[in-house]
Amino acid sequence: MRSLLFLVYWLCFVSVVKARLNRCSNRDKSALLSVIGDFSYPPVFAESFKGNDPCQDWYGVECLKGRVRAIAFIGMNLTGSISPRFADLTSLSVIDLSHNLLVAPFPRFIGIVVVGLLLIGGGCIAFYLFVRMRRSNRQSESNEGLPHTQESSELNEIVESDNKAIPMQILRDATDDFRDSNIVGRGGFGEVYKGKLLDGIEVAVKRMSQSFIRGKGIDEFRSEVTVLTRVHHRNLVVLHGYCLEGQERLLVYQYMRQGTLNRHLFDWRKEGLRPLDWSRRLLVALDVARGVEYLHTLARQNQSYIHRDLKPSNVLLGEDMRAKLTGRITTKVDVFSFGVILMNLITGQEAIDETRSEGETHIVIWFRKSFREKDSFANVIDETIEVEEETRKNIEDVAELAIHCCAKEPEQRPDMTNAVTVLGSLIQQWKPAIEIEEDEMGFKTSLGEMVKQWKHDMEASSSGTSLK
Known part of the structure; x- marks a missing residue:
């Protein structure tokens, strides 16, 4: 009997300690309350949120060790502006605000991002907004998702491990070794090939030419990889992955069957x-x-x-x-x-x-x-x-x-x-x-x-x- 009571006591103790360790920091909690205020305190939050700890009880909030890492307020009919207090969530990596009616101003991004976005219009234009926040006093995380080449090291500071790196051989197989008959588009950047991955997904593979890479191509590639690996929305074309091997730089997008x-x-x-x-x-x-x-x-x-x-x-x-x-x-x-x-x-x-x-x-x-x-x-x-x-x-x-x-x-x-x-x-x-x-x-x-x-x-x- 004593052993059973001790076990119950121990489990309760562990639960309390775990809860305290995962308790949302006061700074993040304050920032989240301000964010909700800029959304005009819609009733849907009152219905979806339970308790006083965002990290444990709030719908659409994901935390790690008491710090908010991801927010997903999807289809909640939010109005108003996107709060600049998002920038105070220094551990935040991804914001998903799709299917809402939000307006400017937008919080600051880190650096200047020049991106070749593939957007789909129609419906209520609402986008998954990826915001890479200021991360004060944080060291850059290592990038395990990229091949360890000299070229990929240029991206280590901006691309974190996301399992989207695709080996070159897979893309060769998908496009029949980049056969000319699979070319569906050309531009100053290079060629776009139609392909099919091993799981049957049809893709468009954008293979950048060497002349483009030697120009401003690396900056644009860096920006696209940085943003599009974090952006997911019906109004943005899906980025299935990317490849950096040797001098090759490729982006793998959703294939648009009807063409241009x-x-x-x-x-x-x-x-x-x-x-x-x-x-x-x-x-x-x-x-x-x-x-x-x-x-x-x-x-x-x-x-x-x-x-x-x-x-x-x-x-x-x-x-x-x-x-x-x-x-x-x-x-x-x-x-x-x-x-x-x-x-x-x-x-x-x-x-x-x-x-x-x-x-x-x-x-x-x-x-x-x-x-x-x-x-x-x-x-x-x-x-x-x-x-x-x-x-x-x-x-x-x-x-x-x-x-x-x-x-x-x-x-x-x-x-x-x-x-x-x-x-x-x-x-x-x-x-x-x-x-x-x-x-x-x-x-x-x-x-x-x-x-x-x-x-x-x-x-x-x-x-x-x-x-x-």
Whole structure:
């Protein structure tokens, strides 16, 4: 009997000691309370959290030795801003805030991150936001997940062990030794190959060329590995892994089965595809606008998520034909490029076409002239689009937005937030045959009022420095 009582006493003692060791530090607890306050104390927290110790009783909070290491507040309908107090959680590695309605300001990142993000627009644009916080008085952790080569040592300070390193031989097997027939894309960085891993997952393998690596490639590779290994969201393409062996640097992404927007706008006959109807084109436009808007928000917060190369070939389509954006973003320059994409969607024609009249080879000049001449504008609309009266008015509204986006002076162009609002309103008015998620609706302001509003905002901020 005494032995049993002693055992019970000992187990209780161990439980108490363990609980005290894992008790959340007062600093982390205070920071978490401030974070929740910036979310406007939604009732869902009161329903989900039990007790007073975040490390033991709070839903979505993961701790190690009393320090908060990960936060996952997924689909909790959070509103408000992302608290700068996240930066006080010095042991925090990952924040998952997907499927919420959060706005700027964003907490500071460590360093300047230039990332070639692959974004998918549509739905409520909410992203898994990876924030590598300031870790005061902490030594860099060793990186066991990377091959121990001279090249990989350059990444040790920023890439922690995450089991995403993929041996080169596996990628050779997946792509049939990088056979030319598996190339699905080319760019200044190198080639992209379609492949299949041993578990059957289809992937896109981005193999960087040596000339790209010798330039700025290592910095961009470093940034992509740092951020994308921590980012997981339906609106971001999945990074399955990476490879650093010898002089080889490869990124392994989710494979986008429908390819680029180019295929469906310009090459659909050659590819044996069905042309996109207007409702689908409008939704693709909104997808892209929301992706660019998000990155521009980061740019305004001094986070260098930049694009510089927004075009149909950098818009990828998934199995459900929802658009993903690949590349990097700049602000007003990208607004112009987005306007060109809108013109591509309306006309089904490429940006440069030598068959057009002299002086009108670029789509912006030709499109602007045709739009002013109302009688001839109908002739520039893609012949595959079924144009009824309601469709025609809808197309004209998008055309007007495209022309504003392509204004000669950057300060005369709307922000991407304005473009998202306009397109969202048009989708609500249009009511396309395809199913639209409920959170893509809710816009009640007319197009004219929206245009007036962004013009007013532009004039009000004209005394400041414009983003270009």
